[in-house]
Amino acid sequence: MTKTVAIMQPYLFPYLGYFQLLGMVDEYVVYDDVHFIQRGWIARNNILLGGQRRRFSISLSQASQNRLINEIVIADDFRKFLKTVEQAYRRAPHFSRVMPLLTRICDFPDRNLARFATHALGQIAAELEIETRIVVSSLLAKDNTLRAQEKILSICKTLEADVYVNPEGGQTLYDREAFRSHGIELRFLHSDTKDYLQFGETFVPHLSIIDVMMFNEIGAIRKMLGNYRLV
Numbered sequence: 001m002t003k004t005v006a007i008m009q010p011y012l013f014p015y016l017g018y019f020q021l022l023g024m025v026d027e028y029v030v031y032d033d034v035h036f037i038q039r040g041w042i043a044r045n046n047i048l049l050g051g052q053r054r055r056f057s058i059s060l061s062q063a064s065q066n067r068l069i070n071e072i073v074i075a076d077d078f079r080k081f082l083k084t085v086e087q088a089y090r091r092a093p094h095f096s097r098v099m100p101l102l103t104r105i106c107d108f109p110d111r112n113l114a115r116f117a118t119h120a121l122g123q124i125a126a127e128l129e130i131e132t133r134i135v136v137s138s139l140l141a142k143d144n145t146l147r148a149q150e151k152i153l154s155i156c157k158t159l160e161a162d163v164y165v166n167p168e169g170g171q172t173l174y175d176r177e178a179f180r181s182h183g184i185e186l187r188f189l190h191s192d193t194k195d196y197l198q199f200g201e202t203f204v205p206h207l208s209i210i211d212v213m214m215f216n217e218i219g220a221i222r223k224m225l226g227n228y229r230l231v
Contacts (some may be wrong), residue, residue, distance in 0.1 A: 005161035006203040007031050007137070007152055009069060010117035012058060013045050013124075013208045016224060017167060017191040022121070023130045023225045024189070028160055030121070032114035033138040034151075036063055043074075043113065045208040051201045054083055056208075058114060059090040070114035070138055078106035084212065091199070101127055102210065103148035114138075124209060128221055135159075149174055155183050165189055168231065192227045196220070 007020050007029040022028050044057040059076040063162065085102060089095050103214040105120045114136075122134055142154045152174070156164050161184055166174060178185040195203040198215055212221060 002162045003027070003160060004163040004165060005029065005156055005159050006153055006165045008167075009034065009037075009042060010041075010114050010121065011041055011045075012043050012117045012120055012206055013210055015042065015045065016193055016204060016209055016212050017189070017228075019125070019128060019130065019166060020191055020225050020228045021167060021189050021207060022125060022132055022134075023128070024228070025132055025165055027133045027135055027161075029135050029137050029140070029155055029159070030114070030118045030139045032118070032156060033068050033144065035065055035115075036067055036069050036072055038063065038065050042069065042117070045210075046206070047085065047208055048198060048204050049084070051199065051204070053204055053207065054084075054088070056084060070112065072113040074111040074113055074116055089210075089214045094217065098210070098213045101213075103140060115123050124126050124213075127213070128218065128225065130225070148180060153179065153182055154185070163187060165230065167191075187230045190229045190231055192229060194227060196223065196224075 004025040005027050006025040008018065008021065008031055009020060010030045010032055014116060043060055044055060046053045046055055056082065058074060061073040061075040063072050081101060087100065101123065105123050108116055108119050110116055137155060140155060140158050142158050146154050150165060163185045165187045168190045171188055174186055176186045196215055198204065
């Protein structure tokens with residue numbers, strides 16, 4: 001039986017493509033023991049506010065590219081975040097289902113960034129009926145002196161993966177022949193996302209999963225999760 005694995009950093013409330021990747025693999029590795037990217041998307045994303053894309057950012061304590069993701073602490077109390085989400089989506093059709101979920105996620109007491117984001121990922125995955133096994137990179141036995149592609153290969157071999165899947169942006173980072181030499185097939189996920197009704201205005205794409213859940217029932221989101229191609 002072919003075993004498919006994906007490895008991604010722990011983003012907080014990421015876009016739909018992140019959950020497409022999570023939903024199509026057998027095991028999903030939260031890559032928490034790599035350096036934090038200061039201007040990355042780990043603790044920020046976009047929602048829809050007043051018909052426009054609006055950036056939200058979660059406050060972090062001593063965030064630095066010299067620290068691992070699992071060494072950083074969330075400093076945010078999420079009051080402003082939740083208030084902004086409520087303001088943005090209180091008229092959305094699924095607000096009454098999604099807002100309590102977001103509140104429970106934000107009430108999670110462990111403020112370690114990696115553990116908080118992993119918990120949030122698991123809660124949203126459960127809501128979307130995704131049953132993929134989620135594992136944490138720092139808990140795996142592997143060679144931590146390795147970097148970049150070699151570290152990814154080490155994780156894949158630890159998990160006995162036959163196929164490694166990465167978002168299509170990773171095509172410039174990873175080499176198919178290097179993976180093939182270790183008996184692993186390298187594939188890339190291209191997300192074929194479709195427009196959906198927001199507030200009857202021009203569709204604003206590439207927003208947080210929060211937006212998707214606010215405007216779509218679970219069955220519709222399940223169909224969206226299958227709208228991808230492997231290249």
